[in-house]
Amino acid sequence: MKIAFIGLGNMGGPMALNLHKAGHAVTAFDLNKDACAKVQAEGVAVAASAQDAVQGAEAIVTMLPASQHVEGLFLGNGNGPGLLASIAKGALVIDSSTIAAATSQKVAKAAEAAGIAFIDAPVSGGTGGAIAGTLTFMVGGSDAHLERARPLLEKMGANIFHAGSVGAGQTAKICNNMLLGILMVGTSEAIALGVANGLDPKVLSEIMRRSSGGNWALEKYNPFPGVHENAPASKGYAGGFGTDLMLKDLGLAQENAMATKASTPLGGLARAIYAAHSIAGHGGEDFSSVIKMLQKKG
């Protein structure tokens, strides 16, 4: 299939490569020349502009940083028409950016009006999952559109969840990540409290993992150094999912909560905690480093 891929960052680059390796005719574009050069070196065709990239494409995959980039790309930003004007009628857009659900819905509406299919398909799984092709996709859109997208998604990911209609993929992702942000702070508090009482963090973590406190962080991503050998906590909080990225997702959750007048006391507090952690200089470390804020130094 002829595919345009726009946005070749740490996530988008490897995703584009996986589509290329699967035999699809991928034409890629990114404003960053280095990012383009990287995928070109692996044999992917690179276009001179987003407009060029989508010429004749049956599917367009986008992986951009934030709502305004997606809206600006597809709908235009005052300096000219948006990309929708260049996309062929009947083509399918798969937007894998993590953005506001309202933006997904706005773009989808314009796309459908132009005869273009649109699904939101944000991912979880990190750069490791992007490279290995084991990402989780949370998809919003019609059944029919999802079925058209599925063969492509399967080349880039291992799990595909259909969350609901357009925007539902975004909502599912920010609900999940808000919960993850809460779990990580809560787990850090529990371990720090135990350690302050003289308990062994490994023993306590194992007890809670097998009890009603059990959660993903205790399973795979313990914030205390040395409990999980391969977790960022055991590698100086390098790699993983950065504090500032978690902060962005918790911000999207709060935006959504405001728009729907929802009450998210722990989600809002978790955002403030990661913000304070970022202010203290830990924005680039893995988000599990938030335990430092709660843990007395030796």
Next chain:
Amino acid sequence: MKIAFIGLGNMGGPMALNLHKAGHAVTAFDLNKDACAKVQAEGVAVAASAQDAVQGAEAIVTMLPASQHVEGLFLGNGNGPGLLASIAKGALVIDSSTIAAATSQKVAKAAEAAGIAFIDAPVSGGTGGAIAGTLTFMVGGSDAHLERARPLLEKMGANIFHAGSVGAGQTAKICNNMLLGILMVGTSEAIALGVANGLDPKVLSEIMRRSSGGNWALEKYNPFPGVHENAPASKGYAGGFGTDLMLKDLGLAQENAMATKASTPLGGLARAIYAAHSIAGHGGEDFSSVIKMLQKKG
């Protein structure tokens, strides 16, 4: 073995029965006559006082409501000497009450001074687990004492965790329950936010369960009615673990945090949320009913 069992409430009663059924010579006592009558009807010997119950006992198991009851029972409360004076040298005390770790340590110190072994062994698993003999024990005390206790604990429970020295069982339990209290509010927020956006609570719960938001509540105890058929949420929030019991455990966690100068922002906030929920009249409902505070009514 000759065993005294003191405290025959919803948890203690069935636990005493399980020891009796396993062939041990149990003598039971409770200030509440009805509670005594219930186990007597099942063939358990009942004593006229705690002092009588412990005469000649090799092991004493206690299951009392709060710190002051345990301290008052064993150390006395100004109206006379504590029960330690009546217990035979060399006997083993297993206290399964959920109380402050500091109280466990205080009683243990007095017990050891009197030549009596002591472990704290609070439980999780609820009345269902108490009846079925599938409780989880979190034990604080020496290896030797735990090994003496193990044959008895195995008649009442399915999992036995050794958390550390005396008091560590209590600390592990309140760390776990603090985390559970946080998980339940956080999971409720995430589901309520998704539902406010039009998502199906079952679909969203399943996506998060299999993603990085995964936790015990999503696994077994979903707070949204109808997602887990057997969860309290699907039965009008009846049964289960009451809001006021969660409030008590979160209070113990906060007491501990104050004593150790620990910082538990989400744990403290979760306590305030369950307190407000109790003030609003939901103290007797299962703690997962906290979702009502966050969920718009149809």
Next chain:
Amino acid sequence: MKIAFIGLGNMGGPMALNLHKAGHAVTAFDLNKDACAKVQAEGVAVAASAQDAVQGAEAIVTMLPASQHVEGLFLGNGNGPGLLASIAKGALVIDSSTIAAATSQKVAKAAEAAGIAFIDAPVSGGTGGAIAGTLTFMVGGSDAHLERARPLLEKMGANIFHAGSVGAGQTAKICNNMLLGILMVGTSEAIALGVANGLDPKVLSEIMRRSSGGNWALEKYNPFPGVHENAPASKGYAGGFGTDLMLKDLGLAQENAMATKASTPLGGLARAIYAAHSIAGHGGEDFSSVIKMLQKKG
């Protein structure tokens, strides 16, 4: 002076009247016909459209509900050009709406490009202050623009603060209202805690008012019924500043915090508390009714 006034709600209506009574030639407009009729009955000229209202106006005052209305009005919303195209070069726009600082800045930039002066001048003081002409204005914009606006502002308000450059009025207002939202919850917690201990709410309030807990709520707006005779709390929480309006302002504060990566733990939590209070059905009551969430019933 020839003035256009757009937005004639509970605040805007009385403000327009005060300018009219001061002898200015006011031409008013609102999409709501009843709002127009009300000021017309008091002798104010009413235009058929916003475009008509601004014809020949030297100053334009706007009082609209939210960011999107202000942006849509001045910059257009896809259905036609914005109002800036109809405003005379050299005129002065005073926007008294409470909106995002970023929106004020966006509109101001377009206005200045068109040769039109712009200041943001959100108010506090409620409908009572609007009628009495005793509002507080928090102004963002240049000294020169503020001095041009001052004679008009003085007809509508009693205090005029110059917060800084464009957008600073909005920021000052949401900082103040975020703090107010926090003060009210905090004061409610303190009084409820005292009352739970048997203290008299009047006595406790007076002690704190004269001590380091002193704040505006204890001074003028006590949330406990009967302490301040004229506060909404003593009138069934009717009138005053509604929970949902406070919720809107706390949402603007959170939006701002996200845009600047600021950490506002109490501000974010206060927002969640008012949201839960609104969900429980108190959105239309005065915001001091939040004490109900914390106060045990008789």
Next chain:
Amino acid sequence: MKIAFIGLGNMGGPMALNLHKAGHAVTAFDLNKDACAKVQAEGVAVAASAQDAVQGAEAIVTMLPASQHVEGLFLGNGNGPGLLASIAKGALVIDSSTIAAATSQKVAKAAEAAGIAFIDAPVSGGTGGAIAGTLTFMVGGSDAHLERARPLLEKMGANIFHAGSVGAGQTAKICNNMLLGILMVGTSEAIALGVANGLDPKVLSEIMRRSSGGNWALEKYNPFPGVHENAPASKGYAGGFGTDLMLKDLGLAQENAMATKASTPLGGLARAIYAAHSIAGHGGEDFSSVIKMLQKKG
């Protein structure tokens, strides 16, 4: 009047001196010899023990660190009888320590049983107020007892509030200090948010001080350096009221909230925030330094 004064720390020392200077016959005691020497150098009689100090005293004033010290002193701690046994029938005890209301009530009950009058009279105003004799007393106890104490309190303080029956002084103080702890964090958040938006902290502080965000911190104790010349913030956060002292008071408030099942979401969160601030190494700085946690560095 013959007065015993026990507890000669930074607060108690100057308070004892003020009674001495007013012409009373003060006999002082502290476990710390240096503290005794200090007041002795000013002409105050020093006793060899608390028992000696109270011989023949008509009034006993105590100023001790925490609940356990007050309870241990008056009621004994297992190593001997308490001080009540040495105090003359009919004498008056004024306890100015900041402790749990429940402890005040327990000691008062034992005192009254021994024919000794008791009031709790915790103070605010800091070491400056103690030296200047301008403290604020919050008194719990009967009218009659307070009137007996008043002539002495007036030598040490400028404001005397009667909060209610025994323990009410303690409750009023922790309610006030909980609110103060909240005000300071909330004010810090508001200023930090404004500064992140480019506002001048002085200008913003002045606007809020005169608006509905007005509170004691904006009046006298601004947390931003340079706004109030004499506030700790302008002196490197030295002097003032330490973070760890605020943490202690917020802990007492939480203990009280647990005992009464009260909900104090902002109070609990404020405690966790000061705890994290202390963990980060700021326990000895003035509590207004909490703004550092929320404020981006240059």
